[in-house]
Amino acid sequence: MQKYSIFNLVKNAFSNHENWDLAWKDPTPKEEYDVVIIGGGGHGLATAYYLAKEHNITKVAIIEKGWIGGGNVGRNTTIIRSNYMHDENALFSEFGMDLWRKMSQDLNYNVMFSPRGIINLAHSDAQMNAYARRGNSMRLNGIDAVLLNREQVKEIIPMADFSENVRFPIFGGLMQPSAGTARHDAVAWGYARQADSMGVDIIQNCEVTGFDVTAGKINGIRTSRGNIKTKKVGLCVAGSTNMLAEKLNMTLPIETHLLQACVSEPVKPILDRVVTFGAGHFYISQSDKGEMVMGGDLDGYNSYAQRGNLPTLQHVLTEGIAMMPFLSKLKMLRTWGGIMDMSMDGSPIIDKTHIDGLYLNCGWCYGGFKATPASGWTFAHTIAQDKVHELNAGFSLNRFSTGHLIDEKGLGTKTWIS
Amino acid sequence: MLHIKCPYCGMRSQNEFSYGGDASVKRPELNKEISDQEWDSFVYNRKSLRGKHLELWQHLSGCRQWIKVERDTATHEIFNTYKADEEIS
Numbered sequence: 001m002q003k004y005s006i007f008n009l010v011k012n013a014f015s016n017h018e019n020w021d022l023a024w025k026d027p028t029p030k031e032e033y034d035v036v037i038i039g040g041g042g043h044g045l046a047t048a049y050y051l052a053k054e055h056n057i058t059k060v061a062i063i064e065k066g067w068i069g070g071g072n073v074g075r076n077t078t079i080i081r082s083n084y085m086h087d088e089n090a091l092f093s094e095f096g097m098d099l100w101r102k103m104s105q106d107l108n109y110n111v112m113f114s115p116r117g118i119i120n121l122a123h124s125d126a127q128m129n130a131y132a133r134r135g136n137s138m139r140l141n142g143i144d145a146v147l148l149n150r151e152q153v154k155e156i157i158p159m160a161d162f163s164e165n166v167r168f169p170i171f172g173g174l175m176q177p178s179a180g181t182a183r184h185d186a187v188a189w190g191y192a193r194q195a196d197s198m199g200v201d202i203i204q205n206c207e208v209t210g211f212d213v214t215a216g217k218i219n220g221i222r223t224s225r226g227n228i229k230t231k232k233v234g235l236c237v238a239g240s241t242n243m244l245a246e247k248l249n250m251t252l253p254i255e256t257h258l259l260q261a262c263v264s265e266p267v268k269p270i271l272d273r274v275v276t277f278g279a280g281h282f283y284i285s286q287s288d289k290g291e292m293v294m295g296g297d298l299d300g301y302n303s304y305a306q307r308g309n310l311p312t313l314q315h316v317l318t319e320g321i322a323m324m325p326f327l328s329k330l331k332m333l334r335t336w337g338g339i340m341d342m343s344m345d346g347s348p349i350i351d352k353t354h355i356d357g358l359y360l361n362c363g364w365c366y367g368g369f370k371a372t373p374a375s376g377w378t379f380a381h382t383i384a385q386d387k388v389h390e391l392n393a394g395f396s397l398n399r400f401s402t403g404h405l406i407d408e409k410g411l412g413t414k415t416w417i418s
Numbered sequence: 419m420l421h422i423k424c425p426y427c428g429m430r431s432q433n434e435f436s437y438g439g440d441a442s443v444k445r446p447e448l449n450k451e452i453s454d455q456e457w458d459s460f461v462y463n464r465k466s467l468r469g470k471h472l473e474l475w476q477h478l479s480g481c482r483q484w485i486k487v488e489r490d491t492a493t494h495e496i497f498n499t500y501k502a503d504e505e506i507s
Contacts, residue, residue, distance in 0.1 A: 242464075242465060242466040242467060242468075243467065243468055246465065246467060251459065251463040251464065251465055252463060252464075253462035253463055253464070254464065254466065255439075255440075255464050255466040256466050256468075256491070300436075300437050301437040301473065301489075302439075302440070302466055302471055302473065302491045303491050303492075303494070304468040304491050304492045305491075305492060305493070305494060309419060309420065309432070309494075310419055311419055311432055311433050344461075344462045400458060400461075400462045400463075401454060401455070401458040401462075413461060413462060414439065416437070416439075
């Protein structure tokens with residue numbers, strides 16, 4: 001594989017950049033693989049990459065119905081953080097933070113990781129107490145957390161509404177300075193390029209139509225481009241999990257819901273942090289191009305539409321304007337939606353299943369993008385070793401029947417309620 | 419925006435409604451022995467399929483009645499609405 005470097009950039013400049021190698025090939029499916037990953041999103045690509053890199057398993061195929069990077073890995077708001085209270089989420093995400101820091105070097109691809117910090121705003125004394133508790137839990141797990149008072153927040157984000165007579169005055173906030181953003185497409189492309197270079201077949205425009213299961217064991221999959229034999233299948237299909245589960249006669253603690261995001265027209269640099277509104281569900285950061293990148297609540301009803309509805313967008317942006325009034329002057333550039341695999345306790349599932357050789361990776365709710373490297377790493381371990389790693393041991397499928405839920409937000413089973 | 423026909427009030431905008439989830443889920447009958455797995459399925463497991471979906475909505479900013487809506491989860495087309503206790507053939 002051609003290394004991306006300043007020298008190669010200069011060298012290729014002499015031939016008008018027309019002789020770069022393809023970043024990944026377009027192979028036809030082989031008859032048999034050691035592992036088949038279904039879903040060529042961030043998690044699937046990362047899983048294949050770590051299977052090859054950490055476990056020396058290179059006879060791997062990624063089966064993608066559309067094109068890689070066309071799903072949620074290209075539709076998210078690029079936020080990376082590990083500001084969780086519960087141990088399972090905190091340790092898993094913080095492990096991921098370490099992978100994020102090394103990712104550009106590791107993949108030889110600039111993912112533009114920008115640890116600019118995230119601030120969760122608090123709008124009452126009670127919320128400040130809750131944030132202090134979460135911050136302390138984070139620090140006990142080795143994650144950086146700083147509790148900010150109103151004046152400190154004002155120094156960092158003076159453009160927010162600090163007037164006294166607003167409905168939700170800013171009391172302070174909880175900041176994770178090491179959190180940040182990354183270029184989401186680059187994450188997909190970087191993992192794809194490296195996985196491909198190690199022998200992984202990335203098969204696009206290929207739909208999985210069924211599974212061959214005999215005597216409780218996976219023997220292969222059926223696709224729109226022919227049957228593929230394999231002993232191990234990993235599902236990484238986010239919002240489409242229930243559709244594949246149906247083909248396996250499984251019913252999962254997952255519902256598919258629609259989440260929207262939007263960007264404004266590009267403006268000069270004003271916001272150098274990720275900020276979330278604490279009295280509702282709204283988050284914002286500014287991209288390198290200058291667009292304000294915003295998101296918030298789910299549309300609130302089961303949906304596979306991958307496009308949003310206006311009432312939710314209006315509701316979310318009302319919160320944004322309440323927090324940062326200058327947003328009302330901006331024109332909207334783009335809005336879009338993606339379908340989320342909402343689990344019943346708001347935490348993910350990375351586990352084996354009752355079918356031998358079938359592995360499950362789903363339930364990412366709002367937080368799939370930041371989990372990409374840790375999810376790929378632990379899922380690759382789970383598939384290669386046929387047992388869960390201690391980092392994803394808590395994300396088990398049977399926790400819903402044993403009662404070991406990881407209910408970070410305390411929302412109960414209706415995680416889509418806003 | 420969705421337009422939902424409340425069986426009591428007629429066609430109203432989505433803004434007046436709140437969502438209540440899959441309407442095909444049935445609570446296990448009282449006083450009947452059930453396994454942990456049956457209870458588990460009732461509380462957590464959902465089909466959540468692409469296509470026709472029978473779901474509960476409440477006309478929260480209207481008559482406050484719970485209703486059933488048959489809707490396509492991919493196109494958002496609404497085929498029919500029913501009163502909550504209405505039998506659907």
